[in-house]
Amino acid sequence: MSAQPGGQSDQVNTRRDELLAIAAGLFAEKGFKNTTVRDIADASGILSGSLYHHFDSKESMVDEILSSFQEELFGQYDEILASELDPLAKLERAVVVSFDAIDKHRDEVAIFQNEAAYLLTFDRFAYLGERNRQSRQVWLTLLQDGVDAGALRDDLDLELTYRFIRDTVWVAVSWYRPGGRRTHTEIAKQYLSILLDGISTGSITGSSSG
Amino acid sequence: MSAQPGGQSDQVNTRRDELLAIAAGLFAEKGFKNTTVRDIADASGILSGSLYHHFDSKESMVDEILSSFQEELFGQYDEILASELDPLAKLERAVVVSFDAIDKHRDEVAIFQNEAAYLLTFDRFAYLGERNRQSRQVWLTLLQDGVDAGALRDDLDLELTYRFIRDTVWVAVSWYRPGGRRTHTEIAKQYLSILLDGISTGSITGSSSG
């Protein structure tokens, strides 16, 4: 996906990356469709036509932004799966890595969160669907290993549990701000505490609902 | 907000409601900006110009959709707060009511979830911000009462806990489908089980992270 034309190796196309970062900020903030190429150009201090010297289209821009981010993220998940950690520690690590991505790649995560459904309607972005399936596979593996090892409750619907984890982790991008009252590591820790132990005081609450 | 012109009282303007329901479905599925008035007209079997006999603008449509839904939802929250239930039961009830809204008002919830940030940039939709604040107040009250009553852990950051609950509950609209493998009540129950008791087997897990 989207190899840069003339991509040497190291500190190349800084201007290109600069423009991509500006575009990413706008896409994340206002949405892909709501961001015009003129918005991007304005924010970059150039005119809209000039953008087309660097990129084919607005779509190409968001494509590069998302694909390179996902490559990095899924590389980290693969490392965790391949590691020697015990199942619970792997799960914790995956959560931490995800909050880390929110901290270091806000815009990319936000774009993926908010625009994936729309972008998936284009053939060009089919790989986003692949990534979704891959992500589900990662979390389900981690959860199942946890159950098998006796570290996680065996009465849970893992598919639902996976969704709750995924959703709660990623949606944090909508409110997390770097430099805020809590670091992303603190947030990950609190989140894990809730996820693993629950918020109630009794260990197994005889729930009144139902 | 948006009183229907000529709004008698009971089974009035069916056509209007029909059109609104069609629009809601499209807004929820494709997003507000990505849905054209022609899309709405096509789906309704009329031409785009004819829509303007019923509504001022596309904005008016989404306005009516959201404001009437929110009125209903917050009425339910108010009932819970005013009820005689114990704090834990109130919290559970609030979660159940929310999943109920996802079941009965998918489109409205999805639109609010996906479009609120964008719509809030218009003065006309400032009331959505009000509703957000009100919602935060509801959940924080429920949580604080739970802690005070000794039913919830007192070492939690309630602001974070509130966000986790809110996010996980509402984001379920993105994957929940009525008529699927699990009813919304089952989902609410599983979710409460995770939220209250956690997913780990040990009651207080000595987490290895950090």
Add this chain to the structure above:
DNA sequence: GTCTATATCAGGATAGAC
């Protein structure tokens, strides 16, 4: 209540000069 016809504008993209 719907249609025809159309005004108006904004957005993505292109060509070629500098």
Add this chain to the structure above:
DNA sequence: GTCTATCCTGATATAGAC
């Protein structure tokens, strides 16, 4: 690498006939 100028399309909205 950026600018000028401009094309083309599609989108919201309007006016008035039926």
